[in-house]
Amino acid sequence: MANVRDYLKEKEKRIDYKEKIRSHKLAIFYRIVLFLLLTAAIAAFVFIQWRDKVFVESIVTGSAPLTIVQGATVKNLGGNVLLYSKDGASCIDAKGNAVWNHTYEMQSPMVAISGQTVAIGDYNGRTIYVMDKNSERGTINTNLPIRDFCVSENGVVAAVLDDSPVTSIYLYNAATGEAFADFKTRMSNSGYPIAIDIASDGSLVAVSYIKVEKGKMVSNIGFYNFSSVGQNYTDNFVSGYVYPEAVIPIVHFMGNDTVFAAADNRRMFFRGRQKPESLSETMISEEVQSVFCDEDHVGLVFFNTAAETAYRVEIYDVNGKKVSEIPFDMEYKEIIFDASGVIIYNENECLIYDWGEKLKYHGIFEERVLCFIPGRNISKHTLVTEEAIQTIQLH
Numbered sequence: 460m461a462n463v464r465d466y467l468k469e470k471e472k473r474i475d476y477k478e479k480i481r482s483h484k485l486a487i488f489y490r491i492v493l494f495l496l497l498t499a500a501i502a503a504f505v506f507i508q509w510r511d512k513v514f515v516e517s518i519v520t521g522s523a524p525l526t527i528v529q530g531a532t533v534k535n536l537g538g539n540v541l542l543y544s545k546d547g548a549s550c551i552d553a554k555g556n557a558v559w560n561h562t563y564e565m566q567s568p569m570v571a572i573s574g575q576t577v578a579i580g581d582y583n584g585r586t587i588y589v590m591d592k593n594s595e596r597g598t599i600n601t602n603l604p605i606r607d608f609c610v611s612e613n614g615v616v617a618a619v620l621d622d623s624p625v626t627s628i629y630l631y632n633a634a635t636g637e638a639f640a641d642f643k644t645r646m647s648n649s650g651y652p653i654a655i656d657i658a659s660d661g662s663l664v665a666v667s668y669i670k671v672e673k674g675k676m677v678s679n680i681g682f683y684n685f686s687s688v689g690q691n692y693t694d695n696f697v698s699g700y701v702y703p704e705a706v707i708p709i710v711h712f713m714g715n716d717t718v719f720a721a722a723d724n725r726r727m728f729f730r731g732r733q734k735p736e737s738l739s740e741t742m743i744s745e746e747v748q749s750v751f752c753d754e755d756h757v758g759l760v761f762f763n764t765a766a767e768t769a770y771r772v773e774i775y776d777v778n779g780k781k782v783s784e785i786p787f788d789m790e791y792k793e794i795i796f797d798a799s800g801v802i803i804y805n806e807n808e809c810l811i812y813d814w815g816e817k818l819k820y821h822g823i824f825e826e827r828v829l830c831f832i833p834g835r836n837i838s839k840h841t842l843v844t845e846e847a848i849q850t851i852q853l854h
Contacts, residue, residue, distance in 0.1 A: 706723045
């Protein structure tokens with residue numbers, strides 16, 4: 460009988476011990492859940508505070524002296540400052556340190572920028588210099604006068620050269636300076652090239668041509684593939700589209716497989732890594748005032764005649780979908796699409812919107828601003844004035 464009682468007591472102890480373990484595990488679980496919920500609530504509160512935050516002032520947190528020669532143009536080159544003129548070009552980092560300097564003599568310098576790479580050439584000249592934000596990459600000498608050119612991120616240059624009565628388009632490797640492909644166009648065939656762009660990896664080229672047929676303007680967009688796929692096509696021409704009574708002054712690669720084109724009466728998107736095809740085409744009844752592009756977005760600026768503001772910018776993504784529409788009432792120099800928002804600025808003031816179309820900052824510059832370089836977040840940026848490179852913090 461005693462053994463039975465002892466057994467039952469031991470069993471009760473084991474059950475009680477298991478219950479304590481279970482209760483302890485539940486307590487730990489509830490504490491973890493409570494901690495996670497509390498952390499999520501704090502994160503949500505901080506995010507909402509950040510999302511709804513409106514900045515009211517800017518403070519200069521750093522400044523480096525800068526000398527800009529008369530007639531020089533200032534551009535953003537991958538976060539560094541590019542200065543170029545008829546006499547040369549230079550690259551300076553945000554702290555004012557010289558990265559590289561190149562002298563030349565040009566009458567009408569032209570610049571093409573793709574990400575961190577820039578090509579500089581003279582209209583009607585025969586030399587194109589290619590650099591990036593860190594160093595000089597090479598020099599290209601053409602045998603014919605330069606009419607236009609573009610550059611890829613990896614340093615491939617597509618140049619439109621005048622070989623009257625033929626217009627030739629050559630592709631060059633900046634590292635070697637050598638041409639590795641070319642194709643020719645005639646007014647009687649495709650027409651005259653008025654816009655050209657190249658994919659970031661240098662494998663695809665898009666060209667907009669214009670010609671007159673029976674007294675009317677006709678535009679063509681041609682796509683040329685210089686990978687192994689394009690070798691199976693005559694002159695590497697893989698696809699093309701005809702647009703009667705249209706002028707297409709802008710073609711722009713968004714990465715390697717999407718192309719945006721703007722005509723005087725429509726906007727077009729094309730998609731295809733090897734053989735681009737029409738993705739969407741939309742007629743435009745209003746006059747486009749300006750077009751701003753990067754690899755992820757396209758912005759079309761219109762007069763906002765039906766509203767109280769002077770302008771509005773319609774922003775589209777790589778799929779041709781409108782993702783934002785922002786009305787604004789400020790004369791603009793440039794519109795920048797940044798990961799943190801949309802920046803509209805001129806030499807005297809700027810507007811910064813988030814991607815929810817909320818105005819985050821409207822500020823007046825204390826000095827004349829030549830170039831606005833967005834920072835890593837919406838509150839920190841770099842300004843290039845006539846005398847300095849400034850880092851500003853919004854508060």
